[in-house]
Amino acid sequence: MIETVFASELPVGERLLIRKHRIEGTAATPFGGEAAKRGHKPRIAVVTGIHGDELEGQYVAFKLSQILEENLDKLYGTVDIYPAINPLGINSIERSVPMFDVDLNRTFPGKADGDLTETLARAVFDDVSGADVAIDIHASNIFLREMPQVRINEISADELLPLAPLLNVDYVWVHASATVLQSTFAYALNTTGTRTLVVETGVGMRVTNAYGESLTQGILRLAAHLGAWGGDFVSAEPPIISNDGEVSYLNAGAGGIFLPEAEHGTMVKEGQLIGIVANALTGEVAERVVAPASGLLFTLREYPVVYPGSLLGRILKDVN
Structure with missing residues (x-):
């Protein structure tokens, strides 16, 4: 069932619509897990498209809808899929909400009596609130490629760490609370009782x-795990779990064109050449970028033009 979460009139006779795909299972009893213990039908919310230039979640929304709709008898409870929280941004390939120049992920929980972006945020926040678990899917920007990971605020770590490895990611990054903005969608939900990954x-x-x-x-x-799904699924190897103190950053010391030598998602050693910053005008190597520590190269520069200080990569240190 397709439901409208938020609607607003726009200039030139257009309308802004935020919609979700609600999938109700037909299984009569839970498949164990939390649902059997708590005695209620679970609800899972899958949210993506908060940033208009992050499209990785579109594939997930599509595939998950397909699988669940074809196997309703194996679903106990409800899955709500929100594929486009920022449809204007997706249509124009902009991270923020066009015309307003607002980062939607800095407006939650929003305001019912605010401007359009604030009322939109409030409507989405209220609709997702109360889910047993919400999954907030993001991608990197055009400059960096990220390995699949779950990021958790340390304040919510006790509740979320048991769930994060189930998502088949390569690692779980627990952030210090000081580095997490309180106006994000996940922070707002977690602090009001809705577990959000x-x-x-x-x-x-x-x-x-x-x-x-x-x-x-x-x-x-x-x-x-929640007792909502009785069908097949594929399990991945347990992820690496890290905190801020175990991550080393690689930043450019010179401007130019970054040409990577190391492969994204591989183990590197301290002193290993990660790439070079090339000067296309002179034909010189402006900088040789080497790994400051041994570990997993989980972030690597995708867009080649760099300036002094540009982030080139991240290494998860001391990974065995």
């Missing part, structure tokens, strides 16, 4: 099918 994967303005397939199976796996 933030997934970061892929690269901006692109769809990486393999990442989306793995995450789709991970959501089914999480649903099975």
Whole structure:
């Protein structure tokens, strides 16, 4: 069933619509898990498209809808899929909400009597609130490629860490609370009692099918853990769990064209050449970028033009 979460009139006779796909299972009894213990039908919310230039979640919304609609007898409870929270941004390939120049993920929980972006945020927040688990899917920007990961505020770590590995990601990054903005969708929901996992994967303005397939199976796996799913799913290896103190950043010391030598998602050693910053005018190597520590290269520059200070990569240190 397609339901409207928010609607507003726009100039030139257009309308802004935020819609969700509500999928109600027909299974009469839970498949164990939390649903059997709590005695109620679980609700899972899958949210993506808060940033208009992050499209990796579109694949997940599509595939998850397909699988669930074809297997309603294996679903106990409800799955709400919100594929486009910022449809104006998606249509124009802009991160923020066009015309307003507002980052929607800095407006939650929103205001019922605010401007359009604030009322939109409030409507989405209220609609998702109360779900047993919400999954907030993001991608990287056009500059960086990220391995599939779950990012957790340390304040919510006790509740979310048992759930995060179920999503088939490569690692779980627990952030210090000081680095997490309180106006994000996930923070607002977590602090009001709705468990929300933030997934970061892929690269901006692109769809990486393999990442989306793995995450789709991970959501089914999480649903099975809750007792909401009795069908098949694929399990991945346990992820690495890290905190801010275990991540090393690589920043450019010179401007030019970044040409990577190391492969994204591989283990690197301290002192290993990660790439070079090339000067296209002179034909000189402006900088040799080497790994400051050994570990997993989980972020790598995708867009080649860099300036001094540009982020080139992140290494998760001390990974065995």
